Amino acid sequence: MRTVTDVLAAMGGVGSTSNLRQAGVPRGSIEAGVLDASVQRIARGVYALPDADPLLVHAARHHAVPACVTAAAAAGLWVVSTPDVPHLAARHGRRIPGCVVHRGSVPPTYLDVVCQALRCLPPLDGLVVAESAVKKGLIQLPVLRERFPALREKSILSLVARIRPQSGSIIETMARYLLEEAGLTVEMQVKIPGMGHLDLLVDGLLGIETDGFDHHSSRSAYREDRRRWNVTVVRGVPTLRVTFEMLAGKPQEFVLMVQRALATYRSAQ
Template identity: 40%
Template sequence: MDVVEVLMKLGGVARTRELVAAGASTTALARACNGELVVRASRGVYALPGGNGDLLEARCAGAELSCISAAQQRGLWVLRPPTLLHVSVDHGGLVPSSRLRVHRSKLPLSTLSICVQCARCVPELDALCVIESAVVLGLVDLAELRTVAKSRRAGALRRVIELIDPHSQSILETVARYHLVRAGFTVASQVHVRGVGRIDLFVDGFLGIEADGREFHSERREFEEDRRRWNLLTTRGVPILRVSRNLLVNQPDQFIRLVTTALASHSPQR
């Protein structure tokens, strides 16, 4: 089997034994290296040129990506990229590095195991983003999470599970909902409004929240649709706050003050 093809299937970085097990011969591997199609990154570790840097560093150190670093590699929702590279080893030595945060785990890691690691290791909101996305994307079953959470050491995981909304459509929606619930508001997700579509969040039954991660509108059609929705909601007396990633992630207290003020000024009792 073609070495480059095998490496692509293995994430762009692999050990000799993994390549051979996947059908690549050592002769083909040597030929690929001589042709500069593959790079020998360290003893027994091979990579495609320009491959995944984090995965390469982990495997050169004798480990695998884990926890929040593995979540990022697998496309789960990661709120804040880790400052250290989280890796797992199950046996053998590890090349020491001040850049590594080491977990002891049985390998290979399932997505469920990565979720459990995140619940134990990173702040609650960061863990919620990862675990909720795993549920939303169908990579982890919520019932399976609840089973794992029955163990004595799974208190953090149980707390995160209580916060999960499988209907969430984006990381910013998850972040906004987390802060609103923590502030004591009643929050409904993905509320359908006739003629408008779905609103990300509804607070206390009448204030809509739209979490906008875009810096600008990529298409004129998208811009016009946003304005149509906004105008229709306004004519129906539905107040909407559109909040940015910066506000939600870096200024959550200001976000809550904004919501509190909006609720007070649009209260049906006024």
């Protein structure tokens, strides 16, 4: 028989009486765990391990769970920035101190989390979460479209239409969005003979390659990166390298850099 601590650990450290009972834990074992302090009763019908995540404990005390961008980050989806306060979901929808509360089903599905992000976050942040969920196969685009039938949510549906599952990274998604917002034409994963695929091609002229923090994980990766760079030069495709920090911290500077590069190379043609 699985112990109450084992079951709670498998649940992430927090669980309700019904969750524990469904997992086969006898009610007597739950009470025994409380008595010997291996388990804490944090609210009526809600229990936690002593070392459980404080956020999960705080949420559970209010019969809530992580949602929106907080749940997205925990699930490994792309997130532009961590919010100042956690986002939670609760059926009651009441205010919870120090949190943003989304009224909805508990626990939220991946589809729920994506819809919350699209409605709650700035457009780029919502797009990044949604695109990564589609890319990872956690949700399906046709199903996501069906969640926004109301005319008042036309702007969100337009954002959903911009999801590109072939995006290779959060940096590609962010760069593409910023450049499209500036009125530029952006192609993704453009094949360059002898090089492979260029991350982005802007206005059919300027290449964009994205650098993550782990881009050069080995000497061979560094050499391959330089080989690819040299091929773009030989093929006449000037290419800029951009980082997450640039896109997140100085998006206008990034767009201006691309516009200036385009102007320079157009005048040289």
